[in-house]
Amino acid sequence: MQLIFEKGREGRRGFKIQRSDVPVKATIPENMKRKTDNGLPEVSELDVVRHFTTLANRNFCVDTHFYPLGSCTMKYNPKFIEGVSKIEGFEDLHPLLPQLSGGGILTQGALELLYHMEQLLCEITGMDAFTMQPLAGAHGELTGTMLIAAYHRAKGNKKKYILVPDSSHGTNPASAAIAGYEVIVIPSDKTGVMDIDEYKTHLNKEVAGVMLTCPNTLGIFNPRIKEICDLAHSVDALMYYDGANLNAILGKLRPGDVGFDIVHLNLHKTFATPHGGGGPGAGPVGVKEHISRYLPISKVVLRTDGTFFLDYNYSESIGYIAPFYGNFGVIVKAYAYILLLGREGLIDVAEKAVLNANYVRSKLKKYYKLPYNKTCMHECVFSAEIQKKNGVSALDIAKYLIDKGIHPPTIYFPLIVKEALMIEPTETESKETLDSFISAMIEAAQLAETNPEGFADLPANTPVSRPDEVKAAKDLNLRWRKE
């Protein structure tokens, strides 16, 4: 399909800029002027609309396809939340207004929303304070590891290591490295959770923190979570909760109650804000009282007269991790979602998410290897090892599903499962959708027995099939140029 740059005609316009109403034609010095062509398209509004609508039709999305992408929580995003961030008074609000003398009073609604959202998230997670600033989950992790560093620096602790299990997200070690820590990877045991003996072996006074996803990326809840927290605290290491999988335990368990010191949440996962092709997300971070003094600048504070203001003066803060108060437009949507669902709705989310995942697990375990055969939480991880013996990989099965109109599960993650197929159905999917997915998965398993070569040509019904990724990395073509 042609690029927008290849469309249009010289002189064609897509948007009329208003005529100047000021009697001035200003200029800048010759040496500071742009001399090159800006290379933008020359297209009409209809050209633009048709081009991007056609592109849109080349995507799978939650609104059109079942999307059981493990670890990403691709639940349905209620339509009404799309509109709420565009309400007048939110969308056009300049972020510097509260920093102007007399300006704070003009942003009271926005500050109140942030304040209430912090309170809601504290109650949901059992933490004492929240910052809404981190702009995505990984950004929340980075904030969290910086909080760990700040805590130890203040106490004069000399710490060098962060422990992560081998099933962790890659963002955990990458974030720990930026906070100045070395990473020690703890293997999982036979039941799929962090090996407690290995953990004890590596846990010592030089450990700054332990980062855990709970339930973990295998969808398994570690029943010894409290013991792990207590052990960490015995050497003054902080417990970090990666909130990627909070959807599974809403209202059931609160990280703060079992001993986690720091959590990050992914509002775009648990609280249904749209994933937008890879962002924007939001990754608020919650902490226990003893960490709150290190939270990023600034903080929304409620005055005794009922007004809100932003506090910039706390000397022990790690500083500015975002330009302002977080991805406000995303936070508004998550706030609306929480209010709409309420207590019972949120508990129902966890229950149905776990029910759906276990149903899929139970139905498919006869056909696919289930490396950890036990009750799962919100997602289950299969392996295509049986199929692989016939030459059919997890990737092949993914491509088969695409042809059936199903977005594939996450594949080849977590790294500890060979040929991993990580399935997270989410709570918003109906039994009949799950059943048709299960049927497709069974058909794929059968095809792997009867005609394993048949996978090579899949998917057959998509605009492209199995693009050459080696060529993409070798003969780099990262932009269009006019010939």
Place this chain on the structure above:
Amino acid sequence: MNYTPHTEEEIKEMLAEIGVKSIDELFADISEDLRARSFNIPHGRSEPEVVNHLRYLASRNSTSLVYFIGAGFYQHYIPSVVDSITSLPEFYTAYTPYQPEASQGWLQAMYEYQTAICNLTDMDVANASLYDGGTALYEACMMTIRINGRKKIVVDEGINLIYWNMIQCYISNLSLEVVKIPVKNFGIDRERFFQQMDEKTSAVVLQNPNFFGCIDDYSDIVEYAHKKGIIVIESVYPLSLGLIKTPGEMGVDIAVGEGQSLGIPLSFGGPYLGFMATRKEFVRKMPGRIIGKTVDKKGRDSYVMTLQAREQHIRREKATSNICSNEALCALRALVYLSLLGKEGLKEIAQLNLDKAEFTRQQLEKIPYLQVFRDRPTFNEFPVILPESADVVVNKMIEKGFAAGFPLGRYYKGMNRCLLIAVTEQRTKEEIVKFAESMEAVLCS
């Protein structure tokens, strides 16, 4: 309200299949002593109740204030098409294009976005976006350290102070030296800047227009830097590139910036868009997602995420960044905006900003006691020096319905009487005249 479709009958069937009696049994691993001690979230509300509540909160924010405030974040008009395209569920409710066959729309759009950013900045390659202008600047600094292994960064005070604060925060646990060179008369102090550029310096960080709205030609600094093996990072205001000299034209190595001006609402601070573009030879050191063009087995043009070996999900603690997601939807907004405006539209909108700012300066110059800064060329933002505290004046102007600008004393010592005024194409002649009249009334009262 909830969005779970399960009937009682279905739940029974599903539980029977799983082999448990109740949903609660599925949570058996969470023993009683681990259970939530409280969960005092209000009961769910209906859609109209929630919408009314949000409307109420929104009504407690300013909806009528006329903005002459910018400071890096600007109120520009957003064509309707930007919202309608980015609201398409096939963009809105999709995710990271892990499966290229199911994501060619997103992948091609991001390839086009990369092209647009390259063309706008005159650079070779761009990534598919970062969180915001500040994190993009920090990522650029880290990138230079990976490229040349040096540990010192020299920063002009003319960069957005928020970004300076962010860089300081991010490097606080890493052994790097960051030196800030104070501005002279609202612009870069070349003499002192050159002095700091030595063999230990990994990168210099510049901004154009700078935080005070002043534009410059940094070609001489780039030339000197390259002689010393120093990498030049320039943060730019993308809309201004319709008129002003580009990073590529100056020979800059890494161009970054905040893309908010390209069709993204102010939205009280986010979501925004960090963009980054660089030279071809640095591409493997660049953080963030990158989309490449290739072919499929039938030779059809295809787009995929590429160079993923740089990223955290493969390289883990040795990755070029910890970033996982990006700001795809905001990047799409920028692409649609730039496509609509097009080649001529971008020039015109930049010219209109320049003209309106100049008209505003002329109006303000009529006011006694107020001094408009004229020593350096500016784009759509400029400092004025007031006879009294800018903070006080801003407060009085709010009562007259204007966000009159950013009082520089908040960030810079000795600038208490300086006000930074931004004028975008959104400001009408009538508003500007009234703004100047109100300012005169405030200053002469």
